[in-house]
Amino acid sequence: MPKPVIAIFDVGKTNKKLFLIDENYQIVYERSARFVETVDEDGEPCENLDSLKSSVYDSLNQVLQMKEFDIKAVNFSTYGASFVYLDENGEPLTPLYNYLKEYPEALKNEFYAKYGGEEKISLETASPILGSLNSGMQLYRLKHEKPEVFDKIKWALHLPQYLSYLITGKAVADITSIGCHTQLWDFNKNQYHNWVSEEEINEKFGEFTAADSSIETKFEGSSFKVGVGLHDSSAALIPYLANFNTPFVLISTGTWCISLNPFNQDPLTKEELKQDCLCYMHFKGKPIKASRIFAGYEHEIQLKRIADHFDRAAYLFKHLKFNPSLILKLANKIPENQSDQTKFSAVSAFGERELSIFQTAEEAYHQLIFDLIKQQIYSLKLILNTGVRRIFVDGGFGKNAIYMHLLATSIPDIEVYASSVSQATAIGTALAINDAWNSNPAPTDMIQLKYYSAIQRTI
Known part of the structure; x- marks a missing residue:
């Protein structure tokens, strides 16, 4: 009889792993992959999104064929501060920009001058000033440097939610990604910060969904629950x-x-x-x-x-x-x-x-x-x-x-x-x-x- 398991994709900057975990939380299968980085339009290194997407589909298909396991659910965890921008057909519009990419000083100064200063934004969003590592600032940059690309964005998904989207086709937002040094979340009001709505950025996010929830999904003839990613x-x-x-x-x-x-x-x-x-x-x-x-x-x-x-x-x-x-x-x-x-x-x-x-x-x-x-x-x-x-x-x-x-x-x-x-x-x-x-x-x-x-x- 097949062993009931959950498939977990654990995506780090260097190693990308797939685990099958049984009901006693024993790891019963592990697969690891490493991809060669690609570069963005400025020649700076970044994640190879095509390789990552192919790897998720190929790996999941492979374990679904394994007769000794019964995949009951799938979930995802990845490094933070990384957005994937999708058009109305669900295709990425840009590279997956590296969160270490240098942030333009003039644009940074303009943002904080407009919205009350670094100290005010930092206190309200519980985020030190970290440039591109504040992922909300990546979206602000895209809107102001490449408005024609920004206008085409149907969904802006943090990387864990993008991987979930690949399987479910459902765009969601998750608090563990939105709430971590992004400058998007107002910790005092427990909602998106006011600058997010003023810049009409919140319209690009998926439906806010609890991190412990899951979606019943059919994929390649199989049916299982899919988490929103963390x-x-x-x-x-x-x-x-x-x-x-x-x-x-x-x-x-x-x-x-x-x-x-x-x-x-x-x-x-x-x-x-x-x-x-x-x-x-x-x-x-x-x-x-x-x-x-x-x-x-x-x-x-x-x-x-x-x-x-x-x-x-x-x-x-x-x-x-x-x-x-x-x-x-x-x-x-x-x-x-x-x-x-x-x-x-x-x-x-x-x-x-x-x-x-x-x-x-x-x-x-x-x-x-x-x-x-x-x-x-x-x-x-x-x-x-x-x-x-x-x-x-x-x-x-x-x-x-x-x-x-x-x-x-x-x-x-x-x-x-x-x-x-x-x-x-x-x-x-x-x-x-x-x-x-x-x-x-x-x-x-x-x-x-x-x-x-x-x-x-x-x-």
């Missing part, structure tokens, strides 16, 4: 929300280290926005206050500097054990490390440190992590509120024993866990529409945790 950062949080009711913060670590607090709905302040805080959107429509630092990138840069200085291979540091005696030694050598004097800061101090003061590569690396932790705690405290009792760390730093011990030491009143969910984004995207395809409740053992206890904290 922004990947919001999707990755869903397994934690499904498994834990006690207030927590998730620190998602990679190139960026993003602290997400789904239990903090306080409006962003001017000071928080200036320090790169923003709001993501919970798939049920609540704001998720977040702060971020470029710590993974800084770690890679400084690790290379240490490895070069001490003539060591960088990979040897990956599984370095925590050495409390080195921390004591560094506290005597660098006064600012002493626990009663530790100053948390917005930037890591390690880039300015002379490596000659360290006797060994291990000593230097412990100081690097110590400096990154000072920065992490600074960032974390921007979004921490009373009631939070647990910190979960997933991604690369969750596997770093030195990082985890020093983090636990720095916040002794909060339980600290290294956590991991296999393919958290895909699992979260399936969980969002669990009731549409799965008769079972969400399992409670999908997150692996390693607790850093009070005893381990003692230095």
Whole structure:
């Protein structure tokens, strides 16, 4: 008898994956693809939309033919801040512009002068000023630079909703995409910001649809439910929300280290926005206050500097054990490390440190992590509120024993866990529409945790 499954398309900037997930949330099939980027009309790199579209159709057709699986539902998660502009026939009118594309300064200044200034728009939309990464600004640019193209747009869909549209033919808008650093959503009024209607941009969006809803769809002779798609950062949080009711913060670590607090709905302040805080959107429509630092990138840069200085291979540091005696030694050598004097800061101090003061590569690396932790705690405290009792760390730093011990030491009143969910984004995207395809409740053992206890904290 065929196994009931949900098909999840998880589309990152580099890897595009298809997962089949069974009713117990086990991944029973995985397929991965990578595409060569194309360029837009300015010669700047961007996603190959034709390849992506073909891949979705081909992959779905392939798994529908597999006799061992019964596809009950399909859903999508992708990176954010990317619009697909469709004409009345559902064909893309432009390339899928890269969210890192430089934004014209004159147009940016004109927009903020017209609608009340950067600070006002930022506070109301919970979005730092990020140029093209504010996807609403991409639409504003298209309207004012290429009005003839803008006039032809029937639908402007964020990438997850475009992939859903490919299967359902139904244009929808989703809060996890619309509400995340787009400058489209007024968090105070819980509706599109007034500039969106004044520019007649809201007419290009699909019908606003709940992120946990699905549409019964017929495709190539098969019938199944199709979700509306989710922004990947919001999707990755869903397994934690499904498994834990006690207030927590998730620190998602990679190139960026993003602290997400789904239990903090306080409006962003001017000071928080200036320090790169923003709001993501919970798939049920609540704001998720977040702060971020470029710590993974800084770690890679400084690790290379240490490895070069001490003539060591960088990979040897990956599984370095925590050495409390080195921390004591560094506290005597660098006064600012002493626990009663530790100053948390917005930037890591390690880039300015002379490596000659360290006797060994291990000593230097412990100081690097110590400096990154000072920065992490600074960032974390921007979004921490009373009631939070647990910190979960997933991604690369969750596997770093030195990082985890020093983090636990720095916040002794909060339980600290290294956590991991296999393919958290895909699992979260399936969980969002669990009731549409799965008769079972969400399992409670999908997150692996390693607790850093009070005893381990003692230095």
